[in-house]
Each structure stands twice: as structure tokens, then as C-alpha cells.
Amino acid sequence: MTHKFSCRRAGNRNCNFAVESDEEDELVEMAKRHARETHDAELSRRETRNNLKSIKPAS
Numbered sequence: 001m002t003h004k005f006s007c008r009r010a011g012n013r014n015c016n017f018a019v020e021s022d023e024e025d026e027l028v029e030m031a032k033r034h035a036r037e038t039h040d041a042e043l044s045r046r047e048t049r050n051n052l053k054s055i056k057p058a059s
């Protein structure tokens with residue numbers, strides 16, 4: 001299962017940052033780092049996970 005984090009979906013309307021990963025933990029870390037470095041904001045783990053979208057692999 002691939003997960004995707006889109007910064008815009010998380011509420012930053014002007015941000016095009018999006019990452020995908022099969023590893024949810026890795027994705028959360030990337031999203032948190034992006035929020036910190038780009039928006040000077042701390043995302044909580046739970047907050048970030050709530051904004052992940054699961055993408056079913058194309059069969």
C-alpha cells in the first residue's frame with residue numbers, strides 16, 4: 001500500500017509539496033521535516049497521519 005501526503009490537502013493551499021512512500025513512518029517523517037523547514041511549523045505525528053491518503057497499487 002502506498003501512502004501519499006499532500007501539503008495542500010493538509011491545509012497549505014499555496015504549497016505544492018507532496019510525497020509518496022510505501023512506508024508510512026518514512027512518509028510521516030518527510031512530511032514533518034517539510035513542515036518544519038518550509039512552514040516553520042511542527043506537525044504532530046497524529047496530525048500528519050490523519051492527512052495521509054492511501055493509494056491502492058494499480059493491479
Ligand SMILES: [Zn+2]
Pocket residue numbers: 007008012015016017034035038039
Ligand atoms: Zn508545504
